Amino acid sequence: MEMTTAVAATTWEHGRFDARDGPHKLLFGRMYEDAAIEGNAFRLGGRVFCIASAGCTAMKLTPHHEVVAVDINPVQLAYVEHRLNGGSSRAGTAERILAFARALGPLTGWWPSRVRAFLDLNNPVEQMVYWRRDLDTRRFRAALDLLFSAPTLRSIYASSFLHFLPPNLGAVMRRRMERCFASLPNRTNPYARALFLGEMPNERLPPEVKNIRLMHADAATFLESEPVGSFDGFTLSNILDGASVAYEQRLFAAVKRAAAPGAVVVLRSFRDPPSMLPANHAAEDRAMIWGVVDVRPAIEL
Ligand SMILES: C[S@@+](CC[C@H](N)C(=O)[O-])C[C@H]1O[C@@H](n2cnc3c(N)ncnc32)[C@H](O)[C@@H]1O
Incomplete structure (x- = not known):
């Protein structure tokens, strides 16, 4: 693992969801981003x-691809290094929050056997019939509204992670779930199993993982130090959910500078998409939770 000194204006640098002082934490034990989007967007090699x-x-x-993986949170990066060396997956804060929500499932009709049967379906029409009949219950909707209500979110997340979220987030998340169930088969959706059953990845690592370069750095700072025109693809997760406008401008300038001709950027967000966003691939992302999965040429940032 290499290191650069990180200078950043982003809440993510604290390595915590809350606004308290304290040690950095492992926030994510797995990712909720469908890497097939990147696989289709980036030029091979x-x-x-x-x-x-x-x-x-x-x-x-x-x-x-030749992959450089950067994170501002040293705990998260050490975890990735552990996984790349064959270490097992572990729950982070996100998985603990999801496990708490799943534990309440039976109160809303979400018995594990019922959820498993749903996730075994392979046909979106049947999935929607099952969803409406057995899972989208009044109690489920009330529980989701409570889980995504402002007081609950404020008890978990710093305000800089929340101000951009759409109102009625429970209803918004339900619509994003339905968008996925109505169009993509559950049986081949590992992200649905992660969300609703808590399954962690245990796939065999490809031998090429030894080639991944890991860097502890802020994304913008790192890209500013890389050669001009040296990257063909950028996958930026949703790092701008929680960053200032000034940081966004700095990051976009750093991406454009480091972008090779034809380079493509993938950027996710929990925000509702702006009305004109022709490159939004959120509906194709099997992780289903995103409002924006923006895939566009770097020069258009
Ligand atoms: C943005 S978070 C969201 C998680 C993601 N949606 C997922 O499913 O894994 C992902 C990672 O981005 C890292 N991160 C956030 N802002 C960053 C920045 N400016 N530079 C480098 N890493 C950053 C966080 O530390 C975290 O490990």
């Missing part, structure tokens, strides 16, 4: 900049 997070996207891309 190209050099790719990844946000490391839990390492899943870097691991998926490495057989066909």
